[in-house]
Amino acid sequence: MPKAATLSIAWLGLIVFLLALPHGLSFSQQEILVFLTINVLLVASYRLMTLTGEWSLGHVVIMGVGAYASALYAKQLGVFVPVSMLLGAVTAALIALALSYPLFRMKGFYFLIGSFAAGEIIRLLWKRFRDPFGGPKGIKKINPMPDFDIGFYSFDFFEPVSYYYFALVVVGGSLWILWRIERSPVGLTFHAVHWQDKLAQSAGVNVRAYRTLAFVIASGFAGLAGALLAHYIGTINPNSFDVELMVFVLTWAIVGGTATFYGPILGCVVLSILNEVVLRELGFEQMRPLIYGLILICSVLFLPKGLESVVQNYLRRRNGKAMAEKGSAA
Amino acid sequence: MTSHFLEVDNLVMRFGGLTAVDGLSFVVDHGAIHGLIGPNGAGKTTTFNMISGFYRPTSGQVRLRGEAISGLPMHEVARRGVVRTFQHSTLFAELTVLENALVGTHMSFRPNIFAAILGVDMEDRRGAKARAEEALEFFGLLDFENEPAGELSHGHQRALGMAVAMAAHPDVFLLDEPFTGMNPEETKHMMTLMEKLRDSGATILLVEHDMHAIMGLCDQITVMSFGKFLAEGGPEEIRNHPDVIEAYLGGARHVA
Numbered sequence: 400m401p402k403a404a405t406l407s408i409a410w411l412g413l414i415v416f417l418l419a420l421p422h423g424l425s426f427s428q429q430e431i432l433v434f435l436t437i438n439v440l441l442v443a444s445y446r447l448m449t450l451t452g453e454w455s456l457g458h459v460v461i462m463g464v465g466a467y468a469s470a471l472y473a474k475q476l477g478v479f480v481p482v483s484m485l486l487g488a489v490t491a492a493l494i495a496l497a498l499s500y501p502l503f504r505m506k507g508f509y510f511l512i513g514s515f516a517a518g519e520i521i522r523l524l525w526k527r528f529r530d531p532f533g534g535p536k537g538i539k540k541i542n543p544m545p546d547f548d549i550g551f552y553s554f555d556f557f558e559p560v561s562y563y564y565f566a567l568v569v570v571g572g573s574l575w576i577l578w579r580i581e582r583s584p585v586g587l588t589f590h591a592v593h594w595q596d597k598l599a600q601s602a603g604v605n606v607r608a609y610r611t612l613a614f615v616i617a618s619g620f621a622g623l624a625g626a627l628l629a630h631y632i633g634t635i636n637p638n639s640f641d642v643e644l645m646v647f648v649l650t651w652a653i654v655g656g657t658a659t660f661y662g663p664i665l666g667c668v669v670l671s672i673l674n675e676v677v678l679r680e681l682g683f684e685q686m687r688p689l690i691y692g693l694i695l696i697c698s699v700l701f702l703p704k705g706l707e708s709v710v711q712n713y714l715r716r717r718n719g720k721a722m723a724e725k726g727s728a729a
Numbered sequence: 730m731t732s733h734f735l736e737v738d739n740l741v742m743r744f745g746g747l748t749a750v751d752g753l754s755f756v757v758d759h760g761a762i763h764g765l766i767g768p769n770g771a772g773k774t775t776t777f778n779m780i781s782g783f784y785r786p787t788s789g790q791v792r793l794r795g796e797a798i799s800g801l802p803m804h805e806v807a808r809r810g811v812v813r814t815f816q817h818s819t820l821f822a823e824l825t826v827l828e829n830a831l832v833g834t835h836m837s838f839r840p841n842i843f844a845a846i847l848g849v850d851m852e853d854r855r856g857a858k859a860r861a862e863e864a865l866e867f868f869g870l871l872d873f874e875n876e877p878a879g880e881l882s883h884g885h886q887r888a889l890g891m892a893v894a895m896a897a898h899p900d901v902f903l904l905d906e907p908f909t910g911m912n913p914e915e916t917k918h919m920m921t922l923m924e925k926l927r928d929s930g931a932t933i934l935l936v937e938h939d940m941h942a943i944m945g946l947c948d949q950i951t952v953m954s955f956g957k958f959l960a961e962g963g964p965e966e967i968r969n970h971p972d973v974i975e976a977y978l979g980g981a982r983h984v985a
Contacts, residue, residue: 576846583845584831584838584854587824591832594821601781601815602897603807603836612842 417567421560429559431675435668436566437627440573442651442663444620447577449657450586451613452593453510456645457498457518458621463640464521465491465622466629470541471531473630480544484569484626491622492615494521499611515642525637537636541629562631569627573620578660580616589613643688650691654698656705665706670694733795734759734932735780735811735901740789740799742775749775751956752789757901757949762923762933764943766967767953768977773936774816774905776953780934781813781903782806793901808836810900814907818886820893822879826870829878829889830861833896864896865889868922884915891919895926902926904935908942920946944968952976 421429445458469487472478478486498517505513525532532538544556544565554561580586588609591599596606629635647670655666673694674687702708735757742750750772757763765773778784780791782803791799798806821829838857844850865871868888873881878889887907894902907923908916920942927933937943943950944964952959952967954976960967967973 579846579848580842583842583850584835584840584857585842585845587828587831588835588840590824590828591821591835594823595819597783597803598815598819598821598893599832599835600803601807601813602833602893603804603812604832605802605804616842 418564421563426559428675429563431671433559433563433566433631434628435671435675436563436570437624437631438648438651438667438671439664440570440624440627441621442648442655442667443574443577443660444617444624445648445652446657446660446663447580447589447620448613448617449652450581450589450593451610452596453506453610453614454649455614456511456515456642457521458514458617459640459642459645459648460518460521461491461495461618462621462625462628463525463635463637464494464618464625466625466635466640467525467532467538468622469626470538470629470635473542474538474540475531480542480630484623484630487626487629488619488623491625492619495615495618496611499614503607503610503614518642518645522637522640533636535637537634537639538629539634541633541635543633544630566627566631569623573623574664577616577620581660585612646688647691650695654694654702654705656707658704659707659711661710662705662707665710669706734793735934736790736792736795737776737780738790738792740776740779740791741787742772742779742784743787749956750779750786750953753953753956753958755951755958755961757932757934759932760927760930761948762927762935762946764947764950765934765936765953766938766940766943766950767959770955771953772956773953775956777813777903777905777936780806781811783813807897807899811903812894812897812899812901813903814890814894814905816905816909818883818890820878820886820889822877824878825875826865826878826881826889827858827861827874830864830874830892830896831857833864833893834860836897860898861896864892867895867925868892883910884912887911887915888919891922899931901932901934904933904937906937907935908937908939916942 421432424432441458441462448455448458465487468490469483472483472486473480502510502513502517525537526535528534544554544562546553546555548554552564554565556562556565581589588599588604591602591604592606592609600606625640651666651670652663653666654670655664656662670691674690678687678690698705733756737753737755740750740753741748753772753776765776767773775784779786779799782798782801782805785800789799790797793809793811796809798809798811801809821832824832834857837860838853841850844853862871862874865874868891870885870889870892873885878886881889887910891902891904891907908919911919916939923933923946947964949961950964950967951961952970952973959976960970960973962970
């Protein structure tokens with residue numbers, strides 16, 4: 400079979416699977432599926448940032464900026480919800496742009512600590528200012544997505560299935576954009592900035608501008624993920640975006656591996672399934688941080704290149720076999 | 730303008746109490762291969778770092794076509810037409826050979842993120858690829874274009890460093906010890922390539938320890954010692970210059 404045909408069948412199969420998936424799940428599992436979809440966008444946007452070699456600890460707070468902004472636009476200013484989500488994403492990107500001025504005076508470990516501090520400052524501002532951020536209790540009764548009808552399917556956003564489909568389209572579109580960026584000359588320049596910033600500079604690359612660009616784009620999509628979350632659960636508070644979630648994002652990215660586009664997504668999906676299905680069944684989902692810690696240590700020790708390396712090895716072996724068959728046929 | 734293409738004017742670099750380069754001046758002519766030599770620690774690489782914008786000089790100026798370029802960040806110097814290579818094999822080892830050369834085309838084909846998402850930059854991408862492949866072909870690397878740069882042999886890695894610079898189509902190449910670690914065969918081949926580059930209109934300034942290569946290649950040579958200007962002239966002149974022979978002492982047998 401030609402490769403293109405196999406590929407399109409695989410994509411079609413994946414889409415059908417994703418569309419059919421919620422119907423085989425319980426109500427609470429459907430809710431988890433929505434969170435998982437949003438988290439996939441969060442971790443995929445995080446990877447774009449890591450392409451330039453900088454790891455941030457403020458990504459989840461930036462997601463929160465998108466959530467707060469979108470919620471406030473909808474609630475206080477009466478902006479139509481899907482529009483407010485986009486505006487929330489833009490706000491997160493702009494905040495990231497402002498933060499990039501002090502933060503990109505630092506690199507590596509110092510950037511990591513700086514981004515954590517910047518994130519905590521934002522979180523403290525939410526706690527401190529009851530108006531408009533609602534203080535420690537956050538924002539409640541955030542306007543839900545308005546229901547609508549597209550002919551063959553009517554979206555009722557009280558149902559997690561409807562919200563799942565909506566999130567799937569938004570996240571799918573975002574992943575497509577992230578993928579296009581990564582495979583473009585812009586993505587190549589991100590890699591160049593990561594591996595040899597001096598050499599990149601000598602080829603005329605404005606290294607700081609590209610670091611900023613990656614940070615801003617990643618933050619925009621994180622903000623979009625936050626906005627999706629806010630209008631789904633209807634209530635957000637500063638603790639929804641604390642460092643615990645950030646550690647989960649890091650765990651997903653590290654366990655999945657960050658060398659490929661799908662690595663962090665794989666990590667997010669596998670660990671979420673593990674957590675929600677296996678641990679919940681066994682009745683100790685409360686031990687999630689402990690288990691995640693163990694998984695992180697084990698994966699660093701035994702699978703240092705992440706889950707993606709398993710997939711890569713499998714693909715390589717299959718390609719090798721196909722090559723060998725072709726060779727013997729000829 | 731030919732006589733004052735790239736001017737180094739009274740350049741000084743101090744690191745704390747140490748004066749690495751002390752009042753150095755010389756002029757590189759357009760279309761020349763100009764060598765910068767001197768014993769270890771003479772300040773050659775420091776000078777290079779100042780010309781390329783890696784260091785900001787303590788005082789003095791570097792001028793290209795009469796315009797001051799010293800003190801500008803490295804990417805701005807590159808955009809004005811001065812592109813450097815690095816000592817050792819500084820490459821994007823994780824990227825393929827072709828991708829390395831594509832990074833070199835950055836200035837001529839500026840990536841545009843919106844065009845990239847929509848896929849309307851295909852013409853630029855093709856142009857960049859053609860430019861990159863041209864540079865790879867010039868240095869005989871086209872056969873390896875899909876291999877990771879880190880897996881190339883040492884000589885090929887050095888050549889790739891120059892191919893990345895060439896893909897940028899600079900007016901001035903700054904080559905930092907381009908022949909280090911090459912065998913005589915490779916050195917000889919590289920020398921002919923550099924002459925070809927010069928004949929196509931490029932100006933080359935190189936720092937090198939391989940006296941054989943320097944003497945055979947350069948039109949003009951500037952000698953530094955302890956951060957100061959020592960002598961200047963054609964290869965024959967430098968070879969017989971008493972100050973140069975004295976500065977090299979133990980190395981004198983190579984020079985003489």
